[in-house]
Amino acid sequence: MIDDTTPDRRALELPANRGRIGRAVDAELAFHIDERVRELVASGVDATTARARATAEFGDLEAARLDLRRIDELAARRSWISESVADLFTDARRSARGLLRRPAYALVAIATLALGIGANSTMFSLVDRLLLSAPPYIRDPDAVVRLRFDNAQPQSGRITWVRAPYDFYRVLTEAQPRFDVAGTTALAMTMRVNTEPRAATIVATTPRYFALLGVQPVIGRFPIDHDASDARSVVLSHALWTRELGGATDVIGRDITIGEETFRVIGVAPRGFTGDGIEPVDAWIPLTESTPGLPRGWQTAQFDRRISVVARPAAGVTPTAMNAEATRHYLAWSMAQPNGDTTARVLLRSLVPGRDSDGAMTPESRVAVWLQAVSVLVLIIAVANVANLLLLRAIDRRRETAVCMALGVGRIRLVRHIMLESLWLGGMAAVIAAVLARWAGPFLWRLLLPAGAESSVTPWRDAAVVGALALGSALAMTVVPALLQLKTPTNDALRNGARGASRRGTVAGDVLVVVQVACAVVLLVGSGLFVRSLLRVSALDLGFQLDRVLAVRTDHGQSRADSAVVDRFLRDAADRLRGLPGVTHVAAGLTAPYKPSMTVPVFLPGRTELPGVGQNALGYPSFFAVSPEFFATMGLTMVSGRGFGLADAGSAPRVVIVDATMARTFWPDGDALGKCFHVGADTAPCRTIVGIVEDSKRTPIETAHSLRYYLPLAQVPTGRMERYLFVRTARTPASMVAPVRAAVTAVSATPFVEVFPMTEVLDPYTKPWRLGRAVFVAFGVLATVIATIGLYGVIAFGVTQRRRELGIRIALGAPRSRVLRSVALSAGVRMAIGCVVGAAGAVVLGRRLHDLLFRTSPTDPLVFTVALGIVVLATLAACAVPAWRAVRVDPTVSLRSE
């Protein structure tokens, strides 16, 4: 594998060793004595005397011998080191030149590796962020824990709350536990930084929060005195600061509007800081009694669980002790509540998502783990492919290699040459992969992480991952060709020349091809399973027909608008929307499907409990407050009875519409119409059921149907000033967003208005499959292409090796079809083995994929058929050119060339 035709000069010398040096010194000194003896004898001294004299003249011969050996050994060692270094550089240059001479080969190898490495490092940084790392900037994050509140639930076993009522938080802090405690509550608010209001995630924090986490602001400070001077202060996220304020340093002291109130900017959080969670936050404000967005008296409401609690133990306090102390306080508090829970306890959870044992992994996290596995497969394919290319080259150059070895070039040196070539390829790939990861990384981040999440700054970590992957790949792809090199018997190679490929070499190559084909099959099956799942999810009947519905969210603020003003606004806006061309129906609602729904107690007259609920896997009834046109707008069909009308006004008799399952479950005799039930309290007026509407799903993939009922909007007290309008369009909703928005804001510019297609609300539910499909398909295609290239390389090489044989066959009159068949057969066998291995692997891996699939068997025959079909087509493509060349072998040319 030495590129230069002249073998290395040093390599021809015998290796320097102690024995050789000793013998050389002995010979040199012996020559000296012998010469002196010869001279003395020539001058007439007899031989015995001459030798004695010569030895005596020289002095201490043994001492001289030792001195000379020592000097020579030292010199040999020194020059060996310097020459080795020089050799390494020479070889490295030679390998680089060798690669430059074959740009196509180098490009394929580098591109393949770069994709594999890039995919892996990107996925690693994602998995790292999603699962393995605590949120950034937290001092000693392993010590910080989240508190979970575990309670017995009267009918449904135990429930673990992630939040506590403020009342307990107050009790806990007043008890002065041996750990630092802080609480937060997230608020979805409208925020106005410049002129344009926008929806924002605001986190209200208790005083110790930032100090507990140990984070420092980039500019300004964090709030100190929550209840007095800092009560209306705000800390901006780095992203918001750069996006809306251009990162100006003079923002401190500036006023911004959150909800209806003015807040003064006092600081900016570090870049990528997301508090103790992973979701991005726009701004942090102090949590006080009068924090906007919280209902009046929220601090004393004992069922209002809204405070997430984090804690950090004082020095010397073990987690166990902290847990025991927290539980003691929580138990005492719980028992003091009505129906006191005597089994209440606190659980501690890590801030690192992957370590959070009770929280099931989010779908994103599970998909990310799968993507990591998939990208490892891609890297394996890439390494196998490049190893194959190296192997083919090694076989191709066997004669040359044999000549080098016969001339004394060490096998180690030849192996080193392969390794240097691998390292070059790996190094180049790493550079491209790093660029690729920088470019593709943010894209994948946006897909997998909550919107606006920023990478915390660890470029060295990414670089280290890329470097390690490149080095690992380079070493891995050296192994097979190097083994071949070390085992090749020199004589065989010299005798056969480049023509007779050794069995061992081609077997290794075949194995590599089979590995590639198998991995490609696995990935293609994975793609297919995700595609099918996504299709099935998309085809689900939700009840709602949402594909032509736009939602308009309006936020009127707590203080500025009273209910009458909001109602008038919505009525005017609805009227205007009805006048828009392309709009068929307009309805109003208190909340939107697939947004958090509202649940209040329901009482059936004369019964003590709700039949079926909680037992037949039915969810507790939740309600929508809607305007009469809601059912038509959402595409819900009335089963029986009537819908709402304008007559169902605030002063009219209380009415209700229930869904089919609720009617069937509560009134199994089929006489639900005309029955009545109480909503909110058993003292409320009994609402008469006037209609039954078809079921709708609470979440697209709900396992248990949640019972649903609908109240006339006019008959519901509306405390909240956030409202929805729903617009059914005849055109594609996307094209209607701007006109709808314009129509609503024309009524009044005061409320905050957001317009979005209802299908967008479904996006989070289908995200795992969309994501899985996108990446599996991308990687599957990539893997197939790489495997095809690998297969092509092997077959093309085989044809080149068999030129002579094919030439003879053709000369002897073999029909071209038979030549074609023999080429296709050799490819077909490899492919078939690869397919079998891959299909088996897909079955095994698919079982683990099961819980990520939606109503799709991991052994779906159609998916397997299509995946294997693609591989067969790819094999045919890989065969085409070599087969064509084989058929066109000219016997005269191929035979003469020998």
Add this chain to the structure above:
Amino acid sequence: MGDTGLDLLRGTLDLMLLKALAWQPMHGYAAAKWVRAASKDTLDVDDRALYIALHRLEARKLIKGRWQTTATGRKAKCYELTAAGRARLKADVSQWEQYVRAMGHVLTADPAGQS
């Protein structure tokens, strides 16, 4: 071999050997003979010191040893100057001449320091 007298001697011996090899490549025995003859038998070089000097020069890459067949048909290690050795010889000769001149002036100087 640590004291200054030997160091000086070694340096001198190095120079003599470089000079010897400047004429033609030769083996250790021939080099010893050449030094004796060239110094008109005034300098009787210790053989062991001579070989040590040769090997040190080789280790410093000033000369290069090569096994060659002599006129008598025996294999002998012959040394030849390398390019570096040649340059060193030139530098050392001029330095030595300066030294000799200076010593000459010193040794023939009168009490006032004038030669």
